[in-house]
Amino acid sequence: MNDAKADKRLRLCVGLVAFAGSCCLLQAALEAPPVPLGSLFYLAALTVIIAVAGSPIILIRIRSEKRAYSATSGALLVAVATIPPQWVIICTMLGILTAKISIRDPMKVTWNVAKDVVAATAAGTTAYLVGIRPDMGHIGDFQSYPSLVLGLLAAALAYGIVDEFLGNTIFSLATRTSWRRTMLRNLDLVLAARGFNIVLALVAVLTIERSTLLIVTMIPTVLALQLATKNKIRQRADQEAWQRLAGTADQLNVTDLASVLHSAVTRTPGLFSADEAEIELDDVDPPRLVRGSADRLGYEGPRSEAPEREGSTIEAALDGPTSGAIGVLRLRFRKPVKLNESEQYKLQTLASSLSTAIGNARAYAELKRVSAENAYEAAHDPLTGLANRRELLEQAARSFAGRSSDGMLAMLLIDLNHFKEVNDTLGHAAGDDVLREVARRLEHAAQPGDLVARLGGDEFAVLLAHLPTPAVASHRAAAMLTCLEPPIVVDGMQLTVEAAGGIALAPGSGGVQELMRRADVAMYQAKRGGQSTATYAHAHDTADVGRLMLGGELTRAVAEHEFFVDFQPIVDLASGEVTSAEALARWHHPEHGNLTPMQFLQTVERSGQLPAFADAVLEESLTALSVWRDAGFNLPVAVNVSPRSLLDPTFPATVLDRLAAHSVPPDRLVLELAETLTLSQLDVVDRALSELRDAGVRLALDDFGTGVSSLSVLSRIPVHQLKIDREFVTAVETSSEAAAVIRSTVDLARSLQLSVVAEGVESEPQRLALWELGCVAGQGHLFARPMRADRLLATLQRGSAGTPGILAEPLHKAGSVVRMPRRRNSRSQIPHLPA
Structure with missing residues (x-):
């Protein structure tokens, strides 16, 4: 009216x-x-x-x-x-x-x-x-x-x-x-x-x-x-x-600023019997005005666009916690009105509560914004804005968990060919422009429900959902690659982007990691064949099929402690005395029995379970060492280390924490490194090994002599021990070449003050031949097969011919070989060998 x-x-x-x-x-x-x-x-x-x-x-x-x-x-x-x-x-x-x-x-x-x-x-x-x-x-x-x-x-x-x-x-x-x-x-x-x-x-x-x-x-x-x-x-x-005022103040205690303002302007008129109330915020651009009457919002928007109002007004200032005045609360009456002293006090109290509520809502909004930004940054690639690897894996895991009859799931991996040439020729800024344009095109070509991600470098991935048939996956993959064919203009130059894509359908077992691995296999198949896309096929997968089946069972195996450790003693070849033991991990599979590392280690390395696996092996090894020490056998223990573990910056600290937890001196632990340790990421590896060596942990180079870079690796890695591969030990009696390799290895170790251990000693003639070539220690079935820690302790206590700690008769009754002293010099004292 x-x-x-x-x-x-x-x-x-x-x-x-x-x-x-x-x-x-x-x-x-x-x-x-x-x-x-x-x-x-x-x-x-x-x-x-x-x-x-x-x-x-x-x-x-x-x-x-x-x-x-x-x-x-x-x-x-x-x-x-x-x-x-x-x-x-x-x-x-x-x-x-x-x-x-x-x-x-x-x-x-x-x-x-x-x-x-x-x-x-x-x-x-x-x-x-x-x-x-x-x-x-x-x-x-x-x-x-x-x-x-x-x-x-x-x-x-x-x-x-x-x-x-x-x-x-x-x-x-x-x-x-x-x-x-x-x-x-x-x-x-x-x-x-x-x-x-x-x-x-x-x-x-x-x-x-x-x-x-x-x-x-x-x-x-x-x-x-x-x-x-x-x-x-x-x-x-x-x-x-006052009760109504307290109720209004409670209604203002919300985290959304709009709700605070709406509640204030619709409840305040009833508190003061006003025709209308309005809040004007001056510390925003443009100034914001919210106006309302009892239980009804009248206007919200810029102050300059608000309809004019006639009548008498009474105002109360709104103050921020640190910024001074932020606006005003205004009561409007059709006729002049004068508030009594009690009403004026109530108005100031309401204005103070409203100022606090506005400040709280703004603080919550800022906190929510920062949290959303952090969540976005944690899930997205900063260069392209696409989802990152973490978000891709989490989304894929959710899709795996929620798979039903609404279609199939597939993964497309895309790698840009010769992208390094763009960076080397035009610079990284131009390369970034290319990556951003590739990301834009892929996202534009994706269907609703698909997730496009950048995995790093020039590698992208697309999670394809709701596929009715496998053929549709191949068609969609081809369409994604086609969108990259038009030239990309960078700094006035037209660049043609070539890419290879691998498509893989979600497997029945193995989860997200196996899906990624299959797509990766297909992508490299496309690269090798000069194709734009290739679909994963078992026939073209070089991985062992049994190993693939194991990939899906790793999480269960780690959770249920199916991994255990056997120990094989290392003995003095001359005296037969046990000098140390090597830890050998095993997987007690409920269907396949005990599996050796050769059967499952690569699967563990690709699965993301490697840190947990390595920690479990180290824990069991140090526990066994402590038991032997308490029984009077203070034997060092050797543990094999995957090269991938050395790329983890937290690995050295984890090892040292385990040693401290068991009160084991660092020099009682030997970490055996693969002789084929990759030279890529070598700086990272060097830092990890140096940290461990400086702390007192001893290092051994395993399977020495089988790789093509033995001497270059030895010159870079500060090891204490060389382990001769069993291939040479097996042929030591019949092959002069094998004997020459062993002799040269022993001579090299002696010149560098390193110890030598021969692996795979199966017979007394091999033991004698190794000893005559200067090798002082060995391990193999001649002395003992790998066994559990408690059984090895019983074997040590029983000994050979009733002598504890002796597992074989001495080679010479009248004397024994004097062992070389342990090396005490630093890595800088190791002579650098010519390349």
């Missing part, structure tokens, strides 16, 4: 009530019975009481209007019970006019007088019909007390209905609120007051029955009761206001 239409209806309502009141007053004046001189004082006193009762007990402001609550009904009921209805109307008119004459608005004065005149007419008429018919000549004479009580109740009901109906109607029109809401506001307060007025009227009437002069005692009584009621109402209203 617009303001003009509402004002028109308001004036019409006032006019109708004023007309009705005038008619009632005119009829009462014409029909009023004469008043004896002795009753004039009583009428005057009653008029004064009505005037006193008609003054407001308390003013309750709603929006721009103030509604007065008074005790008029009590004085009016006294008049109804003691004087004729005509004089009730006349005295009511005079009393209310006296009470309201101070109001400067003629319309309000007219309305209040007319409303109470009409209500008094209804009350007097009702009492008269029920049976209360007082006589001016005999004031205070009552025929029947029951009829008096019944008449007062009926008169109070009639007065209340007319007064509430007219009062709520006019106030609803004045404040633009619903009639029902206006009626329900303070309804319990109104009912209690009207009930108390009935009791007051009944007591006053019974008092007047004794003497009409006692009517004057009602004036201080009414004033005292008004004061008490006023304090009670004010206290209650104040308590309810």
